[in-house]
Amino acid sequence: MASEQAREHDPLAPLREGDFHRINGIGPGIEQRLHAAGVNTFSHLASLEAEEICTLLNGLVGMTVERITRQDWPGQAHHFADELANARLPAAAEKPGPRQHYASFMVELLLEEDHTVRRTRVIQVQSGEKEGWAGWESERLLQWITAQAGITTLPAPAAEEALTVPRVLQEPLQGKGTVEMISPGAQTSSPFFSAGNPFTLDFTLDTLKVKPSIAAPLLYQASVEARRVGSSKVERIGETFGACAEDELTNLSIPIQGLVDGTYRLHTTALVYPASAEVPEKEGLYAFYESGLIHVYTQEGEFA
Numbered sequence: 001m002a003s004e005q006a007r008e009h010d011p012l013a014p015l016r017e018g019d020f021h022r023i024n025g026i027g028p029g030i031e032q033r034l035h036a037a038g039v040n041t042f043s044h045l046a047s048l049e050a051e052e053i054c055t056l057l058n059g060l061v062g063m064t065v066e067r068i069t070r071q072d073w074p075g076q077a078h079h080f081a082d083e084l085a086n087a088r089l090p091a092a093a094e095k096p097g098p099r100q101h102y103a104s105f106m107v108e109l110l111l112e113e114d115h116t117v118r119r120t121r122v123i124q125v126q127s128g129e130k131e132g133w134a135g136w137e138s139e140r141l142l143q144w145i146t147a148q149a150g151i152t153t154l155p156a157p158a159a160e161e162a163l164t165v166p167r168v169l170q171e172p173l174q175g176k177g178t179v180e181m182i183s184p185g186a187q188t189s190s191p192f193f194s195a196g197n198p199f200t201l202d203f204t205l206d207t208l209k210v211k212p213s214i215a216a217p218l219l220y221q222a223s224v225e226a227r228r229v230g231s232s233k234v235e236r237i238g239e240t241f242g243a244c245a246e247d248e249l250t251n252l253s254i255p256i257q258g259l260v261d262g263t264y265r266l267h268t269t270a271l272v273y274p275a276s277a278e279v280p281e282k283e284g285l286y287a288f289y290e291s292g293l294i295h296v297y298t299q300e301g302e303f304a
Helices: 004-008 028-036 042-046 050-056 065-071 073-093 138-149
Strands: 105-111 117-124 130-134 174-182 187-189 192-194 199-206 218-228 234-244 249-256 262-274 285-290 294-297
Touching (some): 065 073, 105 138, 199 262, 218 249
Antiparallel strands (some): 174 199, 262 294
């Protein structure tokens, strides 16, 4: 039975990637040295200059740039790279239509002692195409890779989409409230209040389902407005602000100094937003509460 080494160097055996001994002038020893140096494909070898190959093989007797150039190792490697690529075409042709595939590139940078780039070179592994230039030009590198790979660029998003301010809090935020009269010893819920006497609007912020997309403390600001029945005039009669936390209920007690005679509806608006918000109105969430009718009467017990 033939040994594995004999089969590897049999000229009649199928061509395999890295079979550099097929190149005129390269024997098993040189092939092993190239593999050890990280050169394992015909496309990679074809991308190298004669001087670079000679450097990789430094120390071998009789190895010169003139020999590599005369025998044209890069040119022979390019020929075998094409042969391997063509051998794969029939299998690819059996699957019509677009297919996913890799486009592989190798970028080499020649660096100075201070790590500045003296020269850039890029190779398209599948085709063997290469390009080089002095220094570092990131835009040029990107354009070359895009052209070689045939990348289809997507259109940029519309201007109005780019200007959209994302909400940093996720819905929902809920709120509910009650209105209570402040008396000397207790608080009692009632729709009837004496004119001019203070009372409170108790409001509960439900942030159990609020999930901030950024790590920042949550703040709130709440205000109460009163609208007298039969009138379009709205008056702000109380407000408060402070800190709250996600995943909890926050109870607010908003003091109201009192109203004149009449029947009112009270509207409460609470805004919860992260402390880091530059525009709370756009980055926060709102909760609302509308009370039932509130009757404010005079000391004589007559309603307006």
